[in-house]
Amino acid sequence: MIYLDHAATTPLRAEALDAMLPWLRDGFGNASSLHAAGRRARVAVDTARETVARVVGCEPGEVVFTSGGTEADNAALHVLRSPAMRTAGRTALVTSAAEHEAVRRPAERLAADGHDVTVVPPAPTGAADVDAMLAALAPNASPAVGLVSAMLVNNETGAVTDVRALADAAHAAGAWMHTDAVQAAGVLPVDLDALGADLVTLSAHKVGGPKGAGALIVRAGVPLDSFVAGGAQERGRRGGTENVPAIVGFATALRLAADEQPATAERLAGLRARLLDRLDDALGGRFVVHTPLDAPGASAPHILCVSFPPGPRGPLDGQMLLAGMDLDGVAVSAGSACTSGALEPSHVLLAMGVPRETAGATIRFSLGRDTTADDVDAAADTLARVVARVGG
Numbered sequence: 001m002i003y004l005d006h007a008a009t010t011p012l013r014a015e016a017l018d019a020m021l022p023w024l025r026d027g028f029g030n031a032s033s034l035h036a037a038g039r040r041a042r043v044a045v046d047t048a049r050e051t052v053a054r055v056v057g058c059e060p061g062e063v064v065f066t067s068g069g070t071e072a073d074n075a076a077l078h079v080l081r082s083p084a085m086r087t088a089g090r091t092a093l094v095t096s097a098a099e100h101e102a103v104r105r106p107a108e109r110l111a112a113d114g115h116d117v118t119v120v121p122p123a124p125t126g127a128a129d130v131d132a133m134l135a136a137l138a139p140n141a142s143p144a145v146g147l148v149s150a151m152l153v154n155n156e157t158g159a160v161t162d163v164r165a166l167a168d169a170a171h172a173a174g175a176w177m178h179t180d181a182v183q184a185a186g187v188l189p190v191d192l193d194a195l196g197a198d199l200v201t202l203s204a205h206k207v208g209g210p211k212g213a214g215a216l217i218v219r220a221g222v223p224l225d226s227f228v229a230g231g232a233q234e235r236g237r238r239g240g241t242e243n244v245p246a247i248v249g250f251a252t253a254l255r256l257a258a259d260e261q262p263a264t265a266e267r268l269a270g271l272r273a274r275l276l277d278r279l280d281d282a283l284g285g286r287f288v289v290h291t292p293l294d295a296p297g298a299s300a301p302h303i304l305c306v307s308f309p310p311g312p313r314g315p316l317d318g319q320m321l322l323a324g325m326d327l328d329g330v331a332v333s334a335g336s337a338c339t340s341g342a343l344e345p346s347h348v349l350l351a352m353g354v355p356r357e358t359a360g361a362t363i364r365f366s367l368g369r370d371t372t373a374d375d376v377d378a379a380a381d382t383l384a385r386v387v388a389r390v391g392g
Contacts, residue, residue, distance in 0.1 A: 002330045002375045002382075006206075006368030007155055007183060007303055013208035015256055016249040020210065023245040031242045032233060041244045048251035052215055055258045056200065057192045064216045064224070064234045065247050069182040069203035072216035073102035073149075075227040075238070076178040076199040080115060080146050084223035090146030090174065091115050094136045096129070097351040098122035098156075100180055102201075103149055104347075116143055125292040125299075126157035126348050130165050137173040145175045152195070153183035156348040156364060157290045158303030160188070167196030176222055182206050182214075186257030187265050187300045198222050202254070204246065208369070209253035213246035260369070268367050269301035271376050275365060276304060278380035283387065286311075288358065290349065302368065307354065308361040313391050316361035318345070324386035325363070330379050333364050 003011075023044060029037030031045045046060070053060040066072045080091050095107055097119050111117040118136045123129045128150035137145055148170040150161050167177035178199035181190050186207040192200060199222060204213035218224050218237070230239020257264070279287065290305040292298035308316045318334055325332050334346065345359035363383065367376070 002378055004365045004367060004371065004375065004379055005331045005333050006371075007364065007366035008333055009205045009211065010208050010368055011370065012205075012210060012249075013253050013256065016209050016253040019252040020245040020249040023248055027244065029244075031244055032231065041242075044244055044248055045242050048247045051251040051255050052202070055254050056190050056202075056217060058217050058219065061235065062218055062220060064218055064237050065242060065250075066214045066216055066238060067212055067243070068205070068214040069100075069180065069201050070102040071228075072201040072203070072214050073100065073178075073180055074106045075216050075224065076201060077103065077106040077110060077147065077149065078227040079176060079178075079199070079222060079224055080110060082223040082225045085146045088144075088146070089142065090144045092118070092141065092143045092145045093147050093149065094118045094120065094133055094145050094175075095149040096120055096122050096133065096151075096161075098126045098128070098154055098348045099149065099151055100155055100182075103151070103180060107149075116141075118145075122154075122348070122351050123159070124352055125159035126154040126290065126352055127159035127292070127298075128161040128166065130162050133166060134169045137169055137175065139173060145170070145173060147176050147178060149178040149180075151180040151183070152190075153181070153188065153300040153303075154348065155183045156303075156346055157292070157305045157352075158183070158299040158301075159292050160184075160297060160299055164194065164196050167198075171196070183300060183303075185254065186261055187268065187302050189261060190258075192217060192219070199224075204250035204253060207253045207257040209250040210246045213243060213250040215250070264369060265301045268371070271367050271371055271373065272301055272304050272365075274373060275367075275376040275380060278377055279306065279383065282380050282384035286387065290352070290354070290362075302366050304365045304367075306363055306365075307349070307358045308387065309355070309358045311391065315357040316387070316390055318361045320390045321361060321363060321383075321386055324389060325379075325382060328382045328386065330382045332379070333366075334362050 029041040031041040170177040176198040180201040182203045198219045200217040205211040349359035
């Protein structure tokens with residue numbers, strides 16, 4: 001199988017597995033227990049926390065381990081429910097229509113509970129429209145905006161948002177800034193001082209770590225109350241027994257991905273350019289590209305999102321495109337793995353203004369550390385054959 005769906009999940013790195021195995025075997029102690037086995041587990045969790053903090057440039061106490069990116073995003077928006085934010089009258093949210101479901105759905109819940117939620121259409125690339133979001137930060141609004149949320153790298157098009165500009169404007173308006181950096185880690189630098197964000201979401205399985213682990217970085221001063229009621233774990237911010245093996249594997253994978261990031265980004269950018277060239281050779285002008293490639297830094301280097309407008313015989317069936325690629329041994333997706341099982345076209349592409357029939361025939365290629373030139377060549381040739389079979 002040629003695996004080109006790394007934006008959905010990545011293979012577990014051997015180094016992460018090796019780091020996890022001792023905690024899956026003999027190191028089974030509960031990190032909250034006071035006996036020797038518990039203390040050893042606590043040291044492992046604290047060491048992992050220090051590693052994550054060092055990678056992103058924050059204090060260890062600002063790292064809150066979660067079960068993954070979805071929980072971390074939910075927790076970030078939970079800030080608006082805190083008594084401190086209610087007392088300050090800052091309970092409104094500004095976000096983008098192209099966000100991941102892990103932000104969209106809790107935003108809908110906030111709106112249903114009476115919070116003022118402004119959802120801004122994205123830029124044509126899928127990145128957050130910074131100017132439009134800045135305009136939504138009305139200084140005299142009541143209730144005032146308490147949180148701005150925009151992902152750093154769009155998980156479907158790969159477009160990069162200027163999070164720093166949003167963070168500066170949010171802070172000037174008295175609001176906090178959250179960014180989902182799940183798709184950025186390992187392919188772009190994720191430095192909290194450079195981003196200026198107050199809340200940052202990370203996920204282990206996007207960087208070669210295990211599923212079921214992630215983190216929300218919560219800068220000092222952000223009023224995050226416990227979003228999982230239970231014990232006093234994670235400094236009272238997230239109850240529940242720590243998943244020691246997954247946390248250790250996450251920290252190991254994140255550290256290695258960060259160390260390799262410059263070389264990885266350069267290699268993946270070259271492979272993506274090669275893939276696009278091969279698609280052009282095989283399919284000519286038959287497809288449209290949604291990933292912004294016209295300016296350096298406009299997109300993360302691992303994602304290429306393309307769609308097929310209706311042909312002489314009508315629209316192409318996106319599900320048949322995916323099934324055909326899979327049958328021929330190439331794993332790709334139609335967009336977010338959290339929504340690609342649905343029959344509806346991507347909400348991101350629709351929000352970008354892509355016609356429904358075109359958005360419904362979309363392929364997202366996402367490259368990873370094991371992707372080779374032969375892989376992208378074969379994928380392009382396979383897609384050309386599948387399009388011909390499906391009716392392009």
